[in-house]
Amino acid sequence: MSSACDGLAELRSGFVDGALSPQDSERVATHLVGCAGCRADVAELRAVRDLLGRSAGRTAPAPLSDRLVSIAGDASARPWTKAFDSSGGLSLPSERRRARVRALLGTLAVGAVLTAIGLTGWFAAPTSNLAAVADPADEAQAEFGAAAAELSVTGASLSALMLLDSLPEAATSDAGIVRPSPKGRHSDDEAEAERMLDRALAAGRTTTVNGQQAVLAQTQHRLLGARVRMDTRSTQGTLVSVLAPDGSTLASSLAPAQVTTDEGTSPVDLIAHAYALSYDSGVSVAGQRASVVTASDQHGSPAKRWWVDDDTGVLLWQESYDGDRLSTAAGFTEVDVVPYARVGQTRVAARVAGSGSSADADADAAHLASSGWSCADEMAGLDLLEVSTDTPTDPRSLHAVYGDGVSTVSVLQRHGRLSGIPSGARWDDALGAWRHDGAVRWSTWQSGDTVYTVTTDGTASLLRQAVATFPHAGPVETTTLGRVREGWSRILADLKG
Structure with missing residues (x-):
């Protein structure tokens, strides 16, 4: 329950007993309309009140009644009106009055027993050990950035896109940014298109690149642009x-x-498996001769394009698409490429579950899923590529990465309680989660005792599909009777050993 619910704890009890002023009664009733947790608590309080009411007809146990009568002696048979008659000495009430006394004592006894049972269960219940999760977005984006850089063909432009999200003052309109043409001499030779992407991955080891890039990102309302300077020093x-x-x-x-x-699954293998590849030669970017490789989906629509320098293999420009519109773009507007060794075709391996095998990732995921984590081997049409936890045993967080070489989805799960509104996010009723739209999209929410954060460089529809895959049970709420039951369950389990 929220702090507002905590402030009404005493008033809820008075509301059930009908002991509130009209103003306080109206205040509680108004709150109950929109709070399911408080309505459940009031229902339980009424159940306890009804239970006590039903016990009113019970009499005190016979031994207790007989003991009270024996203490009174012969005077117990006299009417209670004679109790204070100086001529007759002390007198106890009539049989009717004694029956009422017995009923009252019975009610008090039952109430005391129920109170003792309730208090025992309440204090025996384990206290919440959920750690506060203030804002998981930064950690989730760091995990996403590391994974996406290894599992997709992006180059350093991904870092520029992520920086743009955190620096709104850098964003301007896209005016003045000229995108390169994707049209040239077309070829459907997939093997040659794969070779070009391999060269783009390997070029980072063989070139020094300086220059200025333009970065474009489609937000919910408009296309934003920014300028970025790149200074690449090969392996550094x-x-x-x-x-x-x-x-x-x-x-x-x-x-x-x-x-x-030389081992492992290359991002190019992932792309070739999920998309149809083609290329156009004879195009140019920032004065450099280039070829553009296109990855098309099953409907023949382009999902992503890469402009690769013909001489060095440097990735000069790249664009991703959401249907028929641009989603993100990044590339050089001014560039100085200095090759210092022949560009080879060494494959760049994806880091999959720490051992280069998606089968290992699936096996780890199956084990973690049996422990209560949400970790499927496929999500939103993307295969599980990597899964890791913070500790080998009894983990408190899990990170899973799904992708196809074009789009990457990172899922961070942390045991804890989301303690505030994530920075830069807005609540999305359709998603049932906090959401951020930018060059890199993410969404976070609480389900049970776990905070989920999904981050992707893919489309808005991909984010929606990914978020819908995971549970949305809301935060854990323990009612009064629920805590009592939990306490007694713990007591009985301890007694059973």
């Missing part, structure tokens, strides 16, 4: 600096270089 990573409209630097971040291995 890329320094990404977001620029203010006046050219000054607002913030910088170091995007680590992508790790290359």
